[in-house]
Every structure is written in structure tokens, then in C-alpha cells.
Amino acid sequence: MTPVRIVLILATTSFSLQPIGFCQLIRPNYVYRNLISGIHDHFNNTCILLLHATVDPLTSPDGIRTRNAVRLLNLQRYFSQERHTRTAIMDLATFTSKVGIDYFRIKRPLFVILNDQGDIRQLLTNQISTWITMAYPTWIMFLSEGTEPAEFFKGMNIPFDCEFMVSNNVGQTEVITEVYRVSPGDVLRTSNFAIWTPEGGVRITGLQGLYQRRADLFGKTLWVTSIQNPPMSTILNDEHGEMIGIGGMFGRILDILEDNMNCSFRYVEGKAWGVLSPNGTWNGMIALLIDKVADLAASELVLTSTRINAVDFTIPIISSRFHTYIKRPSSLFISWKGYTAPFATSIWLALGSLIILSSVVITVTEYVGHRYDVNRYGDSPRPRLGSTVLAVFGAFCGQGMLASVLPTTRAAHLTVHLTSVILIAAYSAALISFLAVQTFTMPFTTMEGLLRDGTYRFGVTPNSAEYSLFSNTTDPVLRALFEERMVPDEQLPITYIEGLHTVCREDGYGFMITDTMVGALENQVDCALEALETMLQTSLAMAVAKNSPYRGIIDANILMMRDGGILNRIIESEWPTKFSKAEESWTSVKFGDVLPLVIVLAGGIILGVFVACAERAVVGRLHCNLVPRGGRPTKFEPSALSKYTPESDRLSKPKINVVSVSNK
Numbered sequence: 099m100t101p102v103r104i105v106l107i108l109a110t111t112s113f114s115l116q117p118i119g120f121c122q123l124i125r126p127n128y129v130y131r132n133l134i135s136g137i138h139d140h141f142n143n144t145c146i147l148l149l150h151a152t153v154d155p156l157t158s159p160d161g162i163r164t165r166n167a168v169r170l171l172n173l174q175r176y177f178s179q180e181r182h183t184r185t186a187i188m189d190l191a192t193f194t195s196k197v198g199i200d201y202f203r204i205k206r207p208l209f210v211i212l213n214d215q216g217d218i219r220q221l222l223t224n225q226i227s228t229w230i231t232m233a234y235p236t237w238i239m240f241l242s243e244g245t246e247p248a249e250f251f252k253g254m255n256i257p258f259d260c261e262f263m264v265s266n267n268v269g270q271t272e273v274i275t276e277v278y279r280v281s282p283g284d285v286l287r288t289s290n291f292a293i294w295t296p297e298g299g300v301r302i303t304g305l306q307g308l309y310q311r312r313a314d315l316f317g318k319t320l321w322v323t324s325i326q327n328p329p330m331s332t333i334l335n336d337e338h339g340e341m342i343g344i345g346g347m348f349g350r351i352l353d354i355l356e357d358n359m360n361c362s363f364r365y366v367e368g369k370a371w372g373v374l375s376p377n378g379t380w381n382g383m384i385a386l387l388i389d390k391v392a393d394l395a396a397s398e399l400v401l402t403s404t405r406i407n408a409v410d411f412t413i414p415i416i417s418s419r420f421h422t423y424i425k426r427p428s429s430l431f432i433s434w435k436g437y438t439a440p441f442a443t444s445i446w447l448a449l450g451s452l453i454i455l456s457s458v459v460i461t462v463t464e465y466v467g468h469r470y471d472v473n474r475y476g477d478s479p480r481p482r483l484g485s486t487v488l489a490v491f492g493a494f495c496g497q498g499m500l501a502s503v504l505p506t507t508r509a510a511h512l513t514v515h516l517t518s519v520i521l522i523a524a525y526s527a528a529l530i531s532f533l534a535v536q537t538f539t540m541p542f543t544t545m546e547g548l549l550r551d552g553t554y555r556f557g558v559t560p561n562s563a564e565y566s567l568f569s570n571t572t573d574p575v576l577r578a579l580f581e582e583r584m585v586p587d588e589q590l591p592i593t594y595i596e597g598l599h600t601v602c603r604e605d606g607y608g609f610m611i612t613d614t615m616v617g618a619l620e621n622q623v624d625c626a627l628e629a630l631e632t633m634l635q636t637s638l639a640m641a642v643a644k645n646s647p648y649r650g651i652i653d654a655n656i657l658m659m660r661d662g663g664i665l666n667r668i669i670e671s672e673w674p675t676k677f678s679k680a681e682e683s684w685t686s687v688k689f690g691d692v693l694p695l696v697i698v699l700a701g702g703i704i705l706g707v708f709v710a711c712a713e714r715a716v717v718g719r720l721h722c723n724l725v726p727r728g729g730r731p732t733k734f735e736p737s738a739l740s741k742y743t744p745e746s747d748r749l750s751k752p753k754i755n756v757v758s759v760s761n762k
């Protein structure tokens with residue numbers, strides 16, 4: 099039914115004058131007007147419903163009928179026209195049959211029961227209070243002189259979170275009292291709310307907030323269910339295996355709640371989180387709440403739309419994100435490419451060109467010097483391009499060059515040396531950082547990637563919100579993941595820590611979990627975990643039964659703990675400190691990383707031996723003895739040779755850099 103229709107019903111009912119004449123208006127109209135306005139202004143209600151008893155022809159002589167009818171209509175006109183508040187008049191029986199459950203569509207209604215006569219008590223007790231969510235509207239009821247609330251409301255439940263006020267006439271003033279029960283069979287509790295005087299109107303005497311006035315559950319026993327899910331919640335059992343408490347973060351929250359709310363908790367163990375099965379029944383902790391076995395589920399339940407239809411949630415304790423975690427792929431050995439990667443191809447080309455160009459320049463100047471300035475050169479050997487290239491190359495590897503007598507050549511040497519210093523520094527820096535930073539490549543970063551990869555399987559905890567995310571979805575990727583990649587139900591890990599252990603133990607296994615849980619469990623597993631992209635942003639909260647009267651007081655206390663910083667303190671103290679792995683931040687260079695260098699070195703030695711042997715064979719020496727490394731004869735001039743870096747040393751040069759890295 100749309101709100102428009104409700105208004106129509108309210109309107110038609112209020113203008114069918116037949117029943118309204120019979121109700122008794124037990125206070126003067128100005129009291130009604132003024133007091134109801136005061137209450138209305140305090141609670142900011144959007145509409146007022148004036149309720150009265152059903153027709154009782156015997157006690158309603160005609161004269162009174164007309165007078166009452168006029169007064170009541172005046173009252174309605176006052177609220178509608180002068181106070182601009184939608185107002186309707188209705189008898190309780192009509193209200194039950196006509197408006198029905200649609201009262202929920204009226205926002206913040208104020209239900210006024212004008213008197214306590216006729217069948218009001220019987221209707222309230224037997225029909226209204228058993229059918230309506232009493233806490234939804236605000237109630238004010240006018241009692242006749244001599245009516246005792248405890249007697250009048252005997253047998254009627256006014257829930258803990260319901261704002262039900264009764265007004266008693268004391269001389270000129272009205273004393274407005276709140277009535278409620280902690281639980282259905284409990285004594286009727288009353289607390290002063292306000293006083294009305296003809297001069298001052300409604301003056302609030304009680305505390306402002308509802309849960310300041312209802313801060314006490316008077317020792318009520320609440321049943322709490324939880325699940326083994328350290329460090330969030332752990333089940334504490336006695337020697338008979340009976341659950342006697344909850345440990346972990348929620349255990350500490352519950353301790354504070356128990357103290358603050360003055361209630362006592364009893365416990366019942368939940369075997370699973372709770373999902374809706376296809377036949378429409380719930381299991382796990384949600385089922386315990388629905389069946390009223392438990393009043394509160396104290397663990398980090400994920401707030402989902404399906405669950406909200408079945409239970410109510412408290413305000414979120416933590417918000418978190420769901421990720422699928424996989425084992426970090428083992429870090430790659432540095433490849434051959436790693437040694438050329440520090441410089442782009444163009445730089446390598448430029449470097450090569452530079453060596454050749456500067457060699458040509460040096461050779462030419464030396465040659466010219468030799469030719470025309472014989473005095474200065476004496477009988478030193480004539481320059482040759484090949485040996486110069488080798489010398490310049492040596493300079494780029496950090497070796498010295500034979501000093502020249504010619505200033506021009508010296509200038510060229512200086513340029514070569516400066517360039518080489520800068521290049522070697524840049525190259526070493528890039529290589530060192532590459533070796534020192536552990537690098538790994540994720541096989542994929544999204545769930546689509548996991549699906550396409552085909553070698554990975556993944557799991558979630560069974561009977562959980564994550565499970566229903568996959569099992570009841572219209573998203574083709576999630577559906578495919580569920581059908582093709584999720585491990586069979588009976589192999590799903592029961593707890594989060596078990597799931598993470600499976601990730602470490604098995605190759606190609608992903609596990610979906612919140613990052614808060616990973617933060618808490620990370621140092622209990624022996625492998626590094628990597629998250630794929632976020633699957634779901636979620637709020638984790640405790641849950642109570644649908645329309646539970648205790649949700650408000652629990653929320654109020656959690657809010658108080660949150661605002662006071664207690665909640666944060668509890669969360670932080672339950673979470674392991676992040677520094678535990680700090681000393682492991684050194685990563686050593688592995689043998690695999692320097693393997694290319696070793697291969698080059700070995701290759702150089704072997705090549706050297708071969709060339710040496712070949713030379714000896716050609717020169718006609720007798721035997722090919724193993725020549726010591728570096729002692730390899732060359733076709734270059736001996737004097738130059740002593741200055742030039744031998745081939746193998748040159749090749750092992752980067753090795754020296756790496757060794758210094760590994761020794762850092």
C-alpha cells in the first residue's frame with residue numbers, strides 16, 4: 099500500500115463520524131492540545147494518530163456523543179491547521195483491521211491514546227501489543243484518575259526499546275511517565291519523563307537520550323552465540339565441553355557490554371556463520387538468532403542484503419575489504435637481461451660509438467704527433483687503432499691508460515675517464531638496486547585472471563557471506579569461478595587460519611578473506627601472502643534477532659566505546675604488532691642472481707685456454723699446458739699488454755660489484 103493510500107484511509111476514517119462520538123475525552127481540550135503538541139515537538143513526529151475505544155452504544159447517551167464528536171474534531175483541526183501536522187482519528191479496532199502492517203510507511207508517528215476506558219486495555223494487551231512493532235511509533239496515553247500503570251498494563255508487553263508515555267493528572271499538572279519492561283515477563287518499570295503545567299507546557303525532567311534513560315537491563319540474561327574465529331572470537335569451554343565464554347576481541351567487547359548494560363550473558367556455540375539454503379532456511383548463527391535461541395551473535399558478521407532480511411545488525415565494529423590471497427610467487431633469479439637492463443639500448447649504442455670515436459680521435463692525434471714531433475716521441479711505438487680501442491674500452495671498465503706526451507691526447511683521455519666514472523657509477527647503482535630489491539611477478543591480479551589462468555583453485559570459508567557471494571550470483575565471472583575453480587564444499591577450510599595454511603601448503607591455491615583477518619593472522623603462517631584486487635568492501639558487525647528490543651542499547655554502548663576510543667584500543671591490542679618482521683628486511687643476493695656472471699667468467703677462462711692452446715699450436719710449441727688465468731699471450735704488443743686489462747679480468751669485473759653487494 100502506498101503512503102497516498104494510507105493518507106486516504108486515514109482521511110476517510112476520520113471523516114466517517116459514526117464511531118467518534120462514543121469515545122470519552124477525559125481531559126479538557128486545552129490539556130490535550132498543549133500536551134500533545136509538546137510531546138510532538140520533542141520527538142519531531144511527522145503525524146499524529148488519535149486513537150480511542152471502539153463504539154460502546156450503551157454508555158453513550160446522545161448528548162455526550164455530539165459534544166465529544168465536536169471536541170475531537172476541534173482537536174484534529176487544531177493539529178492539522180494550526181500545527182500543520184497530519185492528524186487522524188481512529189478507533190483501535192479500525193486501526194488494526196484497516197491500516198494493518200502499513201503503519202510502517204508512516205515516518206515517526208505519534209500514537210495518542212486519548213483515554214483508558216472501554217475496550218482499550220483489552221485491545222492494547224491482546225491485539226495491538228502482540229501484533230505491532232511497539233517501538234516503531236511514539237506513544238502517549240492519558241490515564242484516568244486512579245488508574246495504576248502497573249495494574250493497567252498487567253499482561254501487556256511494552257518492549258525495552260519502546261517509548262511509551264502515560265500521563266497522570268495531578269491537580270493542575272500532568273505527570274508524564276515512561277513505562278517499559280526489560281523482557282516480556284518482567285515487572286513494569288517506570289521512569290519520570292516530563293511534567294506538563296498549564297503555564298510552562300511540557301518540561302522534560304528525565305534524561306534526554308532514550309538509552310541514557312534505558313541504560314540498565316537489570317540483570318537480564320541474554321544468550322550470546324559466537325564462532326571459533328581467532329583472534330576475533332574464540333570459544334571458551336569448561337571441562338564438560340559446555341561453552342562458558344568468548345575470548346578474543348569480541349570477548350573483550352562483550353565484557354564491557356555486560357558491565358555497562360548490567361546484564362548477564364549465557365553462551366551457545368555457533369557451528370557456522372550462516373547462509374540461506376535454496377529451500378529458504380538459514381543455518382549457523384543466523385539460524386540461532388532467527389529461532390530465538392540466541393539474542394546476540396558476537397562475531398564479525400558480514401552485513402549482506404540477504405542477511406538483513408533475516409536479522410538486524412548492530413552498528414559496524416570494523417569495516418574491511420575482501421581479497422583473495424595467494425602465495426607470493428618465488429622471486430625470479432636475475433636474468434641475463436638484468437645485466438643489460440640498467441641502460442637502454444640507445445645508451446649502449448652511444449657507449450659503443452663513443453669508444454670507437456674516441457679511439458679514432460686518439461689514434462689520429464697520436465699518429466700526427468708521431469709523424470711531425472719525432473723529438474718528443476723518441477722511439478716509442480707507433481699508435482695502432484686496435485690497441486687504442488682496447489685501451490679506451492679498458493678505461494670504461496675502470497682501468498688506467500698509458501699516459502700520452504701529447505696534450506691533445508691527454509684531453510681526450512680525460513674526457514674518456516670522466517665519462518667512464520659516471521657511467522660505471524650509474525650502472526652499478528642500477529644493478530645493485532635491482533639485485534637488492536626482491537622482485538616477483540604475480541601470475542594475475544584479478545579474479546578474472548585466476549579464472550583464465552586455469553591452474554589455480556580457490557576457497558572461502560563455508561556457510562559464510564563470502565560463500566553466498568559466489569553461490570547466489572548472477573555475475574557470470576563469479577558464477578564461473580564458483581562452478582569451475584572453487585574447491586568442493588567438503589574440502590573448504592572451516593576457519594580462516596586453516597584457509598591461510600592451505601594457501602601456504604598447496605601450490606596454486608587462493609583463499610578469500612578480509613584484510614583485517616589477514617593482518618591478524620599473517621604472522622601465524624609461514625609464507626608471504628599477496629592480495630588480488632578487492633572483491634568486496636564490507637562492514638563487519640554483530641547481529642541480533644529481527645526487531646530485537648536490545649539492539650538500541652547495544653548500539654548505544656558500542657557507540658560510546660567507539661567515541662571513547664575503547665573500541666580502537668581493543669582492536670589494536672588484539673592485533674599483532676607490525677614490527678615483528680622488521681629484522682628480516684635484509685634480502686641476500688642468491689647464487690642464481692650472479693649465475694650469469696659466473697658463466698661469463700667460466701666462459702672467459704675456457705676461451706682463454708683455447709686461444710692460448712691454439713696460439714701455441716700455431717707457433718709450433720710442443721705441448722698445450724694449461725696456462726694460468728691472465729697469462730694468456732696476445733697478438734698485441736707486450737708493453738701495451740701489461741697495461742691493458744686481460745680479457746678474463748675484464749669480464750669478471752662486474753662480479754666484483756656483485757660480490758660487494760652480497761657482502762653488504
Ligand SMILES: *[C@@H]1O[C@H](CO)[C@@H](O)[C@H](O)[C@H]1NC(C)=O
Nearest residue numbers: 138139140141142143306307
Ligand atoms: C527534534 O528536532 C530538534 C531540532 O531539529 C532536535 O534538537 C531534537 O533533538 C529532535 N528530537 C528528537 C527526539 O530527535
Ligand SMILES: *[C@@H]1O[C@H](CO)[C@@H](O)[C@H](O)[C@H]1NC(C)=O
Nearest residue numbers: 314315316317318359360361
Ligand atoms: C543491576 O541489576 C540488578 C538486578 O539484577 C539491580 O539490583 C542493580 O541495581 C542493577 N545495577 C545498576 C547499577 O543499575
Ligand SMILES: *[C@@H]1O[C@H](CO)[C@@H](O)[C@H](O)[C@H]1NC(C)=O
Nearest residue numbers: 374375376377404566570571
Ligand atoms: C539469491 O539472491 C536473491 C537476490 O539476488 C535472493 O532473492 C535469493 O533469496 C537468494 N537465494 C539464496 C539461496 O541465497
Ligand SMILES: *[C@@H]1O[C@H](CO)[C@@H](O)[C@H](O)[C@H]1NC(C)=O
Nearest residue numbers: 374375376377378379380381
Ligand atoms: C533445507 O536445506 C538444508 C540443506 O541445504 C537442510 O539441512 C534442511 O534440513 C532443509 N530444510 C528443510 C525445511 O527442508
